[in-house]
Amino acid sequence: MAVPTRTERPPLPDRLGAIAALAVASALVQAAPLRCTLAVARITKRCAHRPATAEEGVRAVAARDWVSRFFPGRAACLEISLAAFLALALRGRSVDWCIGCRFDPCESHAWIEAESGPVGEPETPDRPFHVTLRI
Incomplete structure (x- = not known):
């Protein structure tokens, strides 16, 4: 088993936003029906006023990844992609939250996209x- 590389600690505002976003995302995915989670994501996206740049997306993903190391529960792609989406929305930035699949082998995945494509994938x-679904 490879030892994970030590990542630099993100700035405090990014960490705080990622903590709050991961807690909300985890609660939504675990406790609410999917239609409620999607409704919250749509409302949140309407409140974000400016599209995020790829650099802002990378910073949000880095903060989310740093915070998810300490998260005691399940933190799979659905939760962590929603957390990055919500963390950026807290700052008034808009990205696309995507849920999709591929075949051979059959897999599903969730991610965020900013400007030109997927961020941190x-x-x-x-x-x-x-x-399959883009918000």
Whole structure:
């Protein structure tokens, strides 16, 4: 098993936003029906006034990844992508929250997209994910 690399601690405002966003995202995914989670995401996106840049998306993903290391519960792609989406919305920035799938092998995944494409996701040009839902 490889030892994970030590990441630099994000700035305090990014960490606080990521903590709040991960707590809300986890509560929504675990306790609320999916239609309620999607409704909250749509309302939240309407409140964000400006599109986020790719750099802002990378900062939010880095803060989210740092915070999720200390999260005691389940933090899979649905929760952490929603957390990054909500953390940016707290700052008035808008990104797309995407849920999709790919085949052979069959997988589902959730991620955020800013400006030109996915943020913080590995490149898989041979097996891209197809967007099923975009908010």
